[in-house]
Amino acid sequence: MSHSFDQIKNREHGLKRELSSPQLTMIALGGAIGTGLFLGSKFAISFAGPSVLLSYAIGGLIAVMLMGALAEMTVAHSTTGSFGAFAEHYISPLAGFLVKYLYWSCIVLAVGTEVLAIGDYMKLWFPGVPPLLWVLLFSGVLIAVNMFNVKAFGALEYAFSSVKVFAILAFILLAASLVFGSRNPNYGVQNYTAGGGLFPNGISGMWFAVIVAIFSYLSVEMIAVAAGEAKDPATAVKKAFKVTLFRLFLFYILTLALILAIAPVGQILAGDSPFVTVMQVIGIPFADSLINAVVIIAALSAMNSQLYISTRMMFSLSRAGQAPAVFGRLNRNGAPLNALILCTGGIAVAACVYALNPESGFTFMMALSMFGAMATWFLIFVTHLAFRRVTKRQGEALSYRLPFYPAASWIGAGLMVAVMVTTLFVDAFRMTLVFGLPFALGIAVLYFALKRRRPSTAENANYAGAGENVALEETPI
Numbered sequence: 001m002s003h004s005f006d007q008i009k010n011r012e013h014g015l016k017r018e019l020s021s022p023q024l025t026m027i028a029l030g031g032a033i034g035t036g037l038f039l040g041s042k043f044a045i046s047f048a049g050p051s052v053l054l055s056y057a058i059g060g061l062i063a064v065m066l067m068g069a070l071a072e073m074t075v076a077h078s079t080t081g082s083f084g085a086f087a088e089h090y091i092s093p094l095a096g097f098l099v100k101y102l103y104w105s106c107i108v109l110a111v112g113t114e115v116l117a118i119g120d121y122m123k124l125w126f127p128g129v130p131p132l133l134w135v136l137l138f139s140g141v142l143i144a145v146n147m148f149n150v151k152a153f154g155a156l157e158y159a160f161s162s163v164k165v166f167a168i169l170a171f172i173l174l175a176a177s178l179v180f181g182s183r184n185p186n187y188g189v190q191n192y193t194a195g196g197g198l199f200p201n202g203i204s205g206m207w208f209a210v211i212v213a214i215f216s217y218l219s220v221e222m223i224a225v226a227a228g229e230a231k232d233p234a235t236a237v238k239k240a241f242k243v244t245l246f247r248l249f250l251f252y253i254l255t256l257a258l259i260l261a262i263a264p265v266g267q268i269l270a271g272d273s274p275f276v277t278v279m280q281v282i283g284i285p286f287a288d289s290l291i292n293a294v295v296i297i298a299a300l301s302a303m304n305s306q307l308y309i310s311t312r313m314m315f316s317l318s319r320a321g322q323a324p325a326v327f328g329r330l331n332r333n334g335a336p337l338n339a340l341i342l343c344t345g346g347i348a349v350a351a352c353v354y355a356l357n358p359e360s361g362f363t364f365m366m367a368l369s370m371f372g373a374m375a376t377w378f379l380i381f382v383t384h385l386a387f388r389r390v391t392k393r394q395g396e397a398l399s400y401r402l403p404f405y406p407a408a409s410w411i412g413a414g415l416m417v418a419v420m421v422t423t424l425f426v427d428a429f430r431m432t433l434v435f436g437l438p439f440a441l442g443i444a445v446l447y448f449a450l451k452r453r454r455p456s457t458a459e460n461a462n463y464a465g466a467g468e469n470v471a472l473e474e475t476p477i
Contacts, residue, residue, distance in 0.1 A: 038273045038295045039117050040212050041256060043363065043428075046269055048209035049200035050192040050260050056252050058415075059213025063220050064245055065412040066377055068402035069384035070221055075400040076391075083221065083380045084316060090386040097447045099379050100317050102440060106372025107310040108343050110218065112350025113365040114303040115139055119354070120362070121273070121299065124292050131358070132351060138300060139347045146307050146340050147331075157308075160301035167294040168251050171275065175258035178282065187262050195265055208426050210419055215366055218373045219302065220248065221380070222309050307343060314339040322450065367429045371436025374420050381413035 044052045073086050084103065088096020118138055119131030126134075145156055179187045192198055199206060259274050263281045271277035273295050279287035315336040318328030327339040354361040385406060391398060402408055423429035 037216055037252060037255070038275055038298055039120070039362070040216050040366070041259075042268060042271075042274050043366075044209040044212035044216075045260075045265060045274070047201060047212070047426075048206045049196055049198065049265050051199045051206040052209050053253060053257055053260070055206050055209035056213045056216070056256060058210050059217050060249055060252065062214065062377070062412055062415050063217040063248065065402070065404075065408040066380055067220055067245060069380060069409055069412070072398060072400050072402050073384060073387050076387075076396075076398060082316075083376070083383060084313065086387060087379055087383045088320075090383055090390055094444065094447050095379065095383070096320075097322055098440065098443055099376055099383075100313055100320075100322070101443045101446075102372040102379075103376040104310055104313040104317070104343075104372075105439065106218070106369045106376065107306050107313070108346035109349065109365060109369035109372070110346070111303050111306045111310065111343070112346040112353070113362060113369060114299045114306065115347055116350050116354055116362050116365060118296055118299045118303075121292055121296050124276070124289070132354060135347070135351055135354070138303075139344070142300065142304050142307060143340065143344055145304065146311065147335060147337055157301060157304055160297055160304060164294055164298040164301060165247070165251075167291075167297075168255060171291070172250075172255060172258060174282075175255075175262060175278065179258060179261045189261055191261055191264055200265070207422060211370065211423060211426065211429055214374060214377070214419060215370055216252065217248065219305060219309075221376070222305055307340065310343040310346075311336055311340045314342060322447075363428050364431065367423075367431040368435055370423065370429060370432045371420075371439065374416055374432075375436065375440065378413055378416040378420070381409045381416065384409045385413075 041052070044055055048055050070083065074082065077086065077089075084096050084100035086096075087099040115135050115138060116131075119134045122129065122134045123131060178184065201208075256274075259268070259278050263274070263278050267281065268274045268277050271280070273291070275291045275295060276288045279291050314323060314327050317323035318325060318336075318339065327336065327342060329336070329338055331337045350361070350365055353364055357364065384402070388405060388409075420433065423432040
């Protein structure tokens, strides 16, 4: 076990605790209700057909177990390093190093998927304008927002997420009234078995779609990172986790069930976003444009959350002496500006990928980002098992407990390994392990190279003092 958790927490001193419980909830929803729901769901339907509902249920079950494990650890220790700091303390410094860099890489690349999706969405209104122009424009705006303090970020994210939450609720009410109240023979659960049936590509197709479901739920873990800047972490985290779980199931599974009841699978696959396709099927004037606007706001919201989280993770790495010290400095309003600039690299990668291959740019970026996400979720479950062993040995009382422990953590870890192995058998995701395994090996090599350069005693002393010294360094905007 690593040095005391207080030392880990102290080195991240300087960030301001200004996020409320509702803002924490919206940050998690902001990241999780984005491209994965509005565009990725079409990709999942192409694998599974109507059985995509089972795919998202399996992905949701994993997310529930993950959030329970994270809530338990976060209530005990709220810090920006979050699950990276937990892995460092309860498993080993190498495990913490791996988790932080894997998660950071996945979120940085996920920013690229969101911004590419925005470029595609804008084609509905401006088919003649190159999507890369929108990529650069929207990226510039959100980078500017993240340069200000966390209060400004929280306010914008709350507004963004509120728009899409209310829009999805309106969509659910409209779609439910058509399916259950219109008596239109074209709408209803009979669409689930029309054409290729419930499992058009068999059980394997349903399981392949779980990969997309995991990508869709990615970012629910953001609450744990944002808790480092929450006003009352213990209370805020418990409330935010409960609300987020309910809303994710409502927004994903219920929404997809209604979409599939209105639009046949063939029509969904022929369009862009399933939400826009449904509005076109219903025939409400300008409704497709309205939904398209919501879809763009959703992607901007997810991108905004991901820029915030990746910046904080790099800040944590820097304060731990595991990244250049320049990324651990704060400007006068408490924002880690240098870390933010580095984290815009995912946008640059996405822009290059799109320029080289616009047709498959989105799926390629998704495949690259998936390894870090899945490896992180797996390591969170492993960390939770270690956390429970240590707290039991030390006789610590926990104010929040994951139900069905240890089965939930073991099942969650096992399912994540199964999903990772599955990517090898899906053409669109083959790059996930081809890119991810060498990348993880490279991170491990980097860890041992850094360890040789800095003796452990000096390193521990640096960790202990970082909270006081580095926090005072300021970089003017």
